[in-house]
Amino acid sequence: MFDLGGSELLVIGVVALIVVGPKDLPGLFRTVGNFVGKAKGMAREFSRAMDQAADEAGVKDVTAGLKAAANPTQFGLDKVKDAAGDLTDWSAGDKPLDDDRADAARKIQDATAKKAQARLDAEAAAKDPAPADTPDAPAAEQPPAEDKA
CATH class of the missing domain: 1.20.5 (Single alpha-helices involved in coiled-coils or other helix-helix interfaces)
Incomplete structure (x- = not known):
């Protein structure tokens, strides 16, 4: 989560030594260590609770089914x-x-x-239509003439 390198930790240590003082520095580090330990424990507990809720909801069964289908x-x-x-x-085999x-x-x-x-x-025939003047080609149909009388 936090990306702290060696130089950042050195700066934090020097600032803590100046602000807190050399007598109270071990107590400060002990308190910070306890706080970090409690935070990690809470994170583990939260992760376990989420896994347990997923188990109760059947998410693992669905995941296993999807993996089997794949x-x-x-x-x-x-x-x-x-x-x-x-x-x-x-084939029909030997029987006729x-x-x-x-x-x-x-x-x-x-x-x-x-x-x-x-x-x-x-x-x-669609690719190579026959010319209209050949006897094999059908005559084009013309619509019937209307009487205008």
């Missing part, structure tokens, strides 16, 4: 990663699919392939 091995994320890895490596399921899977794969190809074609 450590993935204690939190169990390694087990979740292992389980997710098992799911990505899953029955005919109905195989047809359904084939239909899904075909539909997905068609949609993907249509999306790729649409992206290619």
Whole structure:
């Protein structure tokens, strides 16, 4: 708290020797030492009281929970990663699919392939639009003419 070096303590000692006198100086230092000791004791007691209040409020439990959450091995994320890895490596195994399921899977794969190809074609068309005079390009729609009669 206070940053007192050797030179500051020497100045304080000389001033105390001049003001108090050589006879009463040991008593003064004893009194100051007792005061400093009492102040340190009060600080320790205050610190213990604050720690005890924190224990009663459950702050240490919350701190331990946060530290456990910050450590993935204690939190169990390694087990979740292992389980997710098992799911990505899953295959049907040796058992072949029955005919109905195989047809359904084939239909899904075909539909997905068609949609993907249509999306790729649409992206290619958006990047490189066809000129208007080619027969492949759709004719621009014009709004219907209104009768002004």
